[in-house]
Amino acid sequence: MTYGTLDGTLPPKPSPPPHKAQQYDGGTTLPTGQGTYSNDTPFDAPPVPGGSGGGKGTTVDTPSMTVFADNIDKLIAPTQAAAKKLDPISVAPGAFYHADQIRTKVNGLNADDGLKAQYGKVLSDLVQGLGDLRDGVRQLASNYSTLEDANKMTSQDLDTAMQSTNGDFSVLLTDAGGASGGGGA
Numbered sequence: 413m414t415y416g417t418l419d420g421t422l423p424p425k426p427s428p429p430p431h432k433a434q435q436y437d438g439g440t441t442l443p444t445g446q447g448t449y450s451n452d453t454p455f456d457a458p459p460v461p462g463g464s465g466g467g468k469g470t471t472v473d474t475p476s477m478t479v480f481a482d483n484i485d486k487l488i489a490p491t492q493a494a495a496k497k498l499d500p501i502s503v504a505p506g507a508f509y510h511a512d513q514i515r516t517k518v519n520g521l522n523a524d525d526g527l528k529a530q531y532g533k534v535l536s537d538l539v540q541g542l543g544d545l546r547d548g549v550r551q552l553a554s555n556y557s558t559l560e561d562a563n564k565m566t567s568q569d570l571d572t573a574m575q576s577t578n579g580d581f582s583v584l585l586t587d588a589g590g591a592s593g594g595g596g597a
Contacts, residue, residue: 477553484546488539495535501528533587541580548573 503518505511520526552573585591 474553474556477549481546481549481553484542484549488542488546491535491539491542495532495539498528498532498535530587530589534584537580537584537587541577541584544576544580545574548577 501518502523503515505514516526518527520529552570555569
């Protein structure tokens with residue numbers, strides 16, 4: 413690498429390659445490397461303990477429920493991190509009609525709506541739903557910690573523990589622009 417010449421002048425900077433205009437082909441996919449995310453430390457779920465399954469009717473394996481709740485808990489932090497990654501995004505493509513349309517769709521008219529805000533709401537809903545799911549499963553596991561307790565568990569107990577989760581995921585669907593799945597478990 414050359415830092416300068418003997419007379420103290422710097423060599424000229426190389427110019428970037430010239431821009432080549434390209435025609436949009438109407439495609440809706442991007443080649444690899446464009447907007448993709450990779451994680452060098454992917455999440456590996458631990459093995460889940462299995463129950464004997466030897467009982468009549470429904471059996472409850474509380475260690476499996478606890479591991480499931482712990483695995484759900486591990487999904488919350490990355491979801492919160494993804495939501496924070498949206499904060500600095502602001503599309504400013506220019507000051508002509510189509511550029512303004514793009515900016516409005518992504519940022520909203522006043523930078524408080526659009527796809528960015530919609531995805532923020534969805535990720536927030538997902539965090540809430542995952543937290544409620546985790547808490548509901550942990551509550552069930554603690555309520556039915558003995559075999560005698562587990563034998564008394566009803567489907568109504570499960571529905572009650574999961575009731576707030578149903579609402580969380582229904583809100584997620586509507587915030588994403590879809591229709592609510594409705595109903596409970």
